[in-house]
Amino acid sequence: MLNRIKELREKQAIIVAEARERLDQIGAETDEARAKELEAQHDKAMAEHDRLEKQIEREEQLVAAEKRQEELRARLRPIPPEGEARGQDEGDQPEYREIFHKFLAHGGDPSELSAEERAVLRAGAVANAEFRAQSTSGGGGSAGGYTVPVELANEIVKSMKAWGPMYDEDICTVFSTTSGVPMKIPTVDDTAVTATAHTEGAALTDTGDKDVTFGQKSLDAYVFDTHFVRFSFELAQDSMFNVETLLGSLLGERLGRIANSQLSVGTGTSSPNGVVAASSLGRTSVAAAAITGDEIIDLVHSVDPAYRQSPKVRFMFNDLTLAAIRKLKDGQGNYLWQMGDVSKSQPGTLLGYRYSINQAMDSLAAAKKVMLFGDFGKYYVRKVGAPAIGVLRERFWPDLGIAGLIRFDGELGDSAAVKHLITAAS
Secondary structure (H helix, E strand, O other), rough: OOOHHHHHHHHHEEEEEEHHHHHHHOOOOOOOHHHHHHHHHHHHHHHHHHHHHHHHHHHHHHHHHHHHHHHHHHOOOOOOHHHHOOOHHHHHOHHHHHHHHHHOOHHHHHHHHHHHHHHHHHHHHHHOHHHOOOOOOOOHHHHHHEEOHHHHHHHHHHHHHHHHHHHHHOOEEEEOOOOOOOOEEEEOOHHHHHHHEEOOOOOOOOOOOOOOEEEEEEEEEEEEEEEOOOHHHHHHHHOOHHHHHHHHHHHHHHHHHOOOOOOHHEEEEOOOEEEHHHOOEEEEEOOOOOOOOHHHHHHHHHHOOHHHOOOOOEEEHHHHHHHHOOEEOOOOEEEEEEEEEEEOEOOOOOOEEEEEEEOOOOOOOOEEEEEEEEHHHHHHEEEOOEEEEEEEOOOOOOOOOEEEEEEEEEHHHHHHHEEEEEEOOO
């Protein structure tokens, strides 16, 4: 499997080289028809590059899933000591996760479980308190709601991070709190203030003109839910060891979409103040639906050099904008976009900086903020607790339903740290 991934990466490198060769053939003397033909060949090649990228992602996910399944089988496999039958000691108690799968496989009917298994299932509400189920009636777990295994909740969080960059602590600065009480954060931009020359023996100046100007912003706790994902008891029965990954992916994608969207383009009115809305103007393009290499360079230099040294500095734009960027060259004929080398943990770069694809951002069109650049470490994401996940059986009987809720907020602490490139109005 790993050799297969390596082969696909090598194919990608060949495709990029061929695509660049097509663009290199376009010169000032190239007629329009030939130029369009070469551009079409380039676009086709890069589309194949992206197709291989998705295939690689699937291969990598499959490798990870196979590893998880092997670990699961190892945990569930009985290992009698010294060839003897397993005793009734504490280690022989059935695992919550195993019972939860059995619960799903029997259409969410707890009567199919033994008294011991039902007790373990109910006790899971304590052991997994951060993922407490939401029930529509007052009878607790037996009335239709049970907690989900920690593994499923972890799968959901992982899917959320994969879906969009703004929920990723490697990109933004993340605070995790147990309650949703408003959280105040101080803000300051001191980049324009310097020290002054001192005269020997003279008293220090105290005019107040060098005082630090602090501001304050608030991180609240907005709530979003997935709505219910319904699935049949036949699916639960037939896919006993796969349904957890399926549900984790579904809920993770739904939560990831809303979290990334709100943290990107939220207006700050009854919602997070998204990084696009909170960013300041760096450059306005000349064209309404296109950007140039020089304009991207101007955007970079609109951000103070102090921010450009941050380990979290990067570009951000959507995939269609990246497609246009791939064709741009600098004054020496070098492409601004450089393909990375995943085998060496080297991501693709633009003008030497990393970038993140954010599908919540606008595509190239008139008066759109199509590109961000700056220190995303200055964007603060506040996560309140963990996602609350619950399973219901009575409402959807004989099928089941699972849903999730999350609470979060986001705010840009320093608007000078992240700037945007906006296209011309017309």
